[in-house]
């Protein structure tokens with residue numbers, strides 16, 4: 001079987017990276033994989049999100065799955081404009097999301113999947129399940145020939161906890177972590193502790209953005225050297241080769257079907 005890869009496009013972020021992209025506080029990443037297109041988070045602003053999706057050459061109707069990491073406006077704010085453009089999308093949200101959010105998704109005509117434990121979203125794309133943090137939050141892991149590519153929204157449950165959980169659940173080595181690491185205003189000694197834990201997992205590459213913070217980013221860059229990838233709004237990463245899907249993981253049941 002020919003192994004295919006993933007293309008990741010950062011379509012919302014507060015860190016400017018490429019001209020023509022609308023930069024604003026928040027985070028979103030488009031995942032194009034062998035079996036599906038998944039939008040992970042939606043940024044804070046719908047118009048910016050839709051413009052950035054156009055910039056990477058995909059229309060909302062071409063994106064079947066939306067995964068929202070946690071219930072903060074800078075990750076869910078763009079969802080409503082997106083659902084107006086594609087009400088057929090399947091929205092994967094942590095089970096702990098508010099009733100108000102759930103009702104609003106259904107009112108938009110979209111279907112909602114409540115995520116509790118780890119599960120498969122589509123070919124090669126897995127959710128960690130909701131993890132406890134300042135907000136309950138899910139992250140994604142992609143199975144690739146290089147190892148796991150881990151995507152975070154804000155990483156409120158702790159970036160080291162998230163990477164360690166992905167390794168434990170998917171039984172593979174971590175290749176890359178991309179997204180918000182939420183280490184803003186965290187003392188240097190604590191940041192060094194997080195870096196040490198991440199290094200211990202064997203994580204090859206890091207691409208921290210969004211809420212990681214300037215001082216944490218400097219320390220992470222120093223620790224990973226060549227393995228540090230600069231990203232921001234409009235950044236595009238190509239990951240070659242997806243591993244065959246595994247089937248041992250429980251798939252969350254769409255709650256609209258219950």
Ligand SMILES: [Zn+2]
Nearest residue numbers: 026074154211
């Ligand atoms: Zn955030």
Ligand SMILES: [Zn+2]
Nearest residue numbers: 070072154156
């Ligand atoms: Zn947040």
